[in-house]
Amino acid sequence: DAKTTQPNSMESNEEEPVHLPCNHSTISGTDYIHWYRQLPSQGPEYVIHGLTSNVNNRMASLAIAEDRKSSTLILHRATLRDAAVYYCILRDARDYTGGFKTIFGAGTRLFVKA
């Protein structure tokens, strides 16, 4: 499976935008880019996913580089509730296993200051 690289931690002020980067230089053409987050004492929670085009939903936006070797999760206005570990994950659309196997890595721990 293609690997992703994320900073270990980031810090943001409440009400400000947050840009969480992810590098995936070995991404294949059939890999979807997924983002999940894990709040303290909870299971991972789906945030957003995309293939080539930028995506928006009620939680966040996903900006995908033109060469697809990197992506950025954008939280438009961070709240204290957004403090979590954010995971950038690649999912091969040809993989019918369905499971994410080992590719939940360490993620980025986001700290939000009031």
Add this chain to the structure above:
Amino acid sequence: DADVTQTPRNRITKTGKRIMLECSQTKGHDRMYWYRQDPGLGLRLIYYSFDVKDINKGEISDGYSVSRQAQAKFSLSLESAIPNQTALYFCATSDYFKREGSDTQYFGPGTRLTVL
């Protein structure tokens, strides 16, 4: 009510004991999964099931077994627990969207298991 529930939420047991972790879902999904999470190792897939009659081993199935009692229920058993099975265990479900070519997983709150 939560869509994916796990019981128990916490369990402490002794080496050699048999333990069952249970997962129930109300999302109507066919696919269910069991993962374990260890510090620094992310999540690793133990078993997955695409429907009641389709159960498959994941990457770390040794020492574990599962039972899919119904579409909504998927249990994980540790036949003879050992200390290195101390971890956080998550159940998840998904509904595969062929049109999108990808699936979204919905996780339960986790079970923290300690084996002494």
